[in-house]
Amino acid sequence: MNPQVEDQMELISQFYPGIYTQLEPQQVVLDLRRFLKIEYVQEKRNHEGGERRAKERLSSGGARKRKLTPEQVDLLELNFGDEHKLESERKDRLASELGLDPRQVAVWFQNRRARWKCKKMEEEYSRLKTEHESAVIEKCRLETEVLKLKEQLTEAEKEKQRLLERGEGGSSNSASPSFSMEAMDPPFLWEFGMEGLEAIFHLPGNNYIHGIELVNSPYEM
DNA sequence: GTTCCTAGCAAGTTACATCA
DNA sequence: CTGATGTAACTTGCTAGGAA
Numbered sequence: 478m479n480p481q482v483e484d485q486m487e488l489i490s491q492f493y494p495g496i497y498t499q500l501e502p503q504q505v506v507l508d509l510r511r512f513l514k515i516e517y518v519q520e521k522r523n524h525e526g527g528e529r530r531a532k533e534r535l536s537s538g539g540a541r542k543r544k545l546t547p548e549q550v551d552l553l554e555l556n557f558g559d560e561h562k563l564e565s566e567r568k569d570r571l572a573s574e575l576g577l578d579p580r581q582v583a584v585w586f587q588n589r590r591a592r593w594k595c596k597k598m599e600e601e602y603s604r605l606k607t608e609h610e611s612a613v614i615e616k617c618r619l620e621t622e623v624l625k626l627k628e629q630l631t632e633a634e635k636e637k638q639r640l641l642e643r644g645e646g647g648s649s650n651s652a653s654p655s656f657s658m659e660a661m662d663p664p665f666l667w668e669f670g671m672e673g674l675e676a677i678f679h680l681p682g683n684n685y686i687h688g689i690e691l692v693n694s695p696y697e698m
Numbered sequence: 699g700t701t702c703c704t705a706g707c708a709a710g711t712t713a714c715a716t717c718a
Numbered sequence: 719c720t721g722a723t724g725t726a727a728c729t730t731g732c733t734a735g736g737a738a
Contacts, residue, residue: 543726543727544714544715544716544725544726545725545726562707563706565705565706580727581726581727583705583706583707584726584727584728585725585726587706587707587708587727588725588726588727590707590708591708591709591710592724592725594708
């Protein structure tokens with residue numbers, strides 16, 4: 478038998494006399510470590526505390542994983558609803574009321590806090606996801622609007638160019654090749670009537686814009 | 699001030715019960 | 719029987735308080 482197993486057997490024989498004698502030592506060590514979870518290595522740092530806890534666990538039933546009754550869970554949930562933290566006094570009182578080990582109550586609260594946090598994170602994720610999706614939709618809508626406006630701007634500029642060319646052809650006093658509001662005398666504009674003006678400055682949906690400002694728009698291609 | 703012990707917690711993991 | 723799921727119990731690493 479290797480020294481470590483020997484040590485473990487000694488430890489086990491102290492706590493659980495009579496149990497190991499009927500079985501192979503290796504099997505006893507494996508089984509007891511499995512079912513009673515004797516933290517041999519960890520107990521080195523806190524040996525006495527570990528022994529005490531191991532004994533407490535054995536005295537309170539030994540076997541692990543006992544499903545709590547609905548009544549026990551109800552009372553625990555009720556207490557958790559009041560306060561997520563569990564001070565020592567409340568833990569002992571609850572354990573006594575429920576007929577459980579105080580450690581079980583502590584473990585239940587730890588697990589319950591973990592589940593609560595997990596659920597909160599899921600809710601937060603869901604909320605952020607919805608927000609993100611709304612933002613993406615709004616971004617698409619705005620991009621589409623920008624495209625439409627660019628098209629309208631292009632059309633307006635083409636129309637402006639056509640009008641300028643017609644103006645140049647019919648009048649010899651217009652020397653400036655570039656378009657500007659200042660360069661256009663009111664009589665010149667009025668020559669084309671209201672239809673000509675609207676072709677330049679009117680946008681569908683009652684959106685009137687300033688031609689010059691749109692030319693310098695940040696959305697310009 | 700330092701060391702040791704104890705208790706509690708979060709995060710991650712394991713083991714078991716239950717169900718489809 | 720088996721895989722998925724929920725959860726009790728455990729492990730690890732850390733912190734804090736009290737006693738020696």
